Amino acid sequence: MRRELGRMTTRLLRSGRDALLDASIFYSFDRSGFRRHARSFTPGDLDVDLTAKVCLVTGANSGIGFETSRALAGRGATVWMLCRDRQRGQRAVERLRAATGSSRVHLALLDVSDLGAVRRFARELPAPRVDVLVHNAGVLPDRRLESADGHEITLATHVLGPWTLTQALAPKLRASRDARVVFVSSGGMYTQRLSLDDCEWRRRPYDGVAAYAQTKRMQVVLAELLAEELPAAGITVSSMHPGWADTPAVQTSLPRFWKAMQHRLRTPAEGADTVTWLAASPAARGRSGLFWFDRRPRSTHLLPWTRESGADRRALRALCAGPAAGSATVPDAAPVPLKARRRAASRR
Numbered sequence: 001m002r003r004e005l006g007r008m009t010t011r012l013l014r015s016g017r018d019a020l021l022d023a024s025i026f027y028s029f030d031r032s033g034f035r036r037h038a039r040s041f042t043p044g045d046l047d048v049d050l051t052a053k054v055c056l057v058t059g060a061n062s063g064i065g066f067e068t069s070r071a072l073a074g075r076g077a078t079v080w081m082l083c084r085d086r087q088r089g090q091r092a093v094e095r096l097r098a099a100t101g102s103s104r105v106h107l108a109l110l111d112v113s114d115l116g117a118v119r120r121f122a123r124e125l126p127a128p129r130v131d132v133l134v135h136n137a138g139v140l141p142d143r144r145l146e147s148a149d150g151h152e153i154t155l156a157t158h159v160l161g162p163w164t165l166t167q168a169l170a171p172k173l174r175a176s177r178d179a180r181v182v183f184v185s186s187g188g189m190y191t192q193r194l195s196l197d198d199c200e201w202r203r204r205p206y207d208g209v210a211a212y213a214q215t216k217r218m219q220v221v222l223a224e225l226l227a228e229e230l231p232a233a234g235i236t237v238s239s240m241h242p243g244w245a246d247t248p249a250v251q252t253s254l255p256r257f258w259k260a261m262q263h264r265l266r267t268p269a270e271g272a273d274t275v276t277w278l279a280a281s282p283a284a285r286g287r288s289g290l291f292w293f294d295r296r297p298r299s300t301h302l303l304p305w306t307r308e309s310g311a312d313r314r315a316l317r318a319l320c321a322g323p324a325a326g327s328a329t330v331p332d333a334a335p336v337p338l339k340a341r342r343r344a345a346s347r348r
Ligand SMILES: NC(=O)c1ccc[n+]([C@@H]2O[C@H](COP(=O)([O-])OP(=O)(O)OC[C@H]3O[C@@H](n4cnc5c(N)ncnc54)[C@H](OP(=O)(O)O)[C@@H]3O)[C@@H](O)[C@H]2O)c1
Pocket: 058, 059, 060, 061, 062, 063, 064, 065, 082, 083, 084, 085, 088, 110, 111, 112, 113, 114, 135, 136, 137, 138, 139, 157, 184, 185, 186, 187, 241, 242, 243, 244, 245, 246, 247, 248, 249, 250, 271
């Protein structure tokens, strides 16, 4: 009896300490957060054979995309590394083949911000089926840049491109019995309320950090919208954030943050862990439309004023499906309300 009481007290103290550390953000997004959260990962969740799987990873030549590709290829998957630069892509493919011994690692040249190229890629992909699509490519520019189609670059890279790619690959995703689509968002999205107002940044001074965080918020809502539209097809759509990982993007786009934090950052592989888990683990199957961090579904809002309206969600849907994105694919499944799916997922 006394021993049982002791165990309960220890558990309570531990969960109180975890809640405090998680609320601090710092000791949650950093590497100590990963290592603490990893203590409650279910062993064996990623003991999977992916030999029959076809996986696509955008922005795969470095950082989290590279480590996700490595984790998938290491489990036997055929991995298409979707990179925008031939040389960087080729070097990454060679590095990955050498690291995993796999010959099923391929390079596809794709700038995901270029919507025509995205549609062409989907048409020409020599695979009858896609089991995993990871939207990982990301940018944090210091000035307003435009994509080939004239869209602001974070909007094109994080939102319009991934939406177009998902829609264009939908027939190939439907051909899989257990397809997964994963958006690599960012904890930075917590600072933003979804807003479509001047999302091309034409009428105000450009703020790259805000554009980045706003489009990362859009990715979270986009995953929810796609999850509402694709459930009958057996496609699990998720968004996640990797915490703070030491990657080229952080070093070059946020040099001061990187300098101050470099000894507390997660490794790229730690940043890629939840991406891989969502893409590959049976434990993540069917839990569509949720936002994940360190293998656990998390709230999509930490601040009350970031909650979007239904009108904002519809505006995002219209932006993606409209002529701006050049995609007008109509989903073929009846939407399942998000609340119903959240309830179902939390019962698992
Ligand atoms: N590291 C973190 O702490 C952190 C935190 C939150 C979220 N994230 C997210 O994690 C994802 C991966 O970033 P990372 O930290 O691993 O940085 P990274 O190593 O710089 O990787 C970004 C990748 O995206 C590629 N890319 C950018 N624009 C592209 C485009 N238009 N088409 C195709 N590829 C494109 C880059 O290619 P190039 O090499 O050709 O530039 C690079 O391979 C991003 O979405 C980022 O927002 C990272």
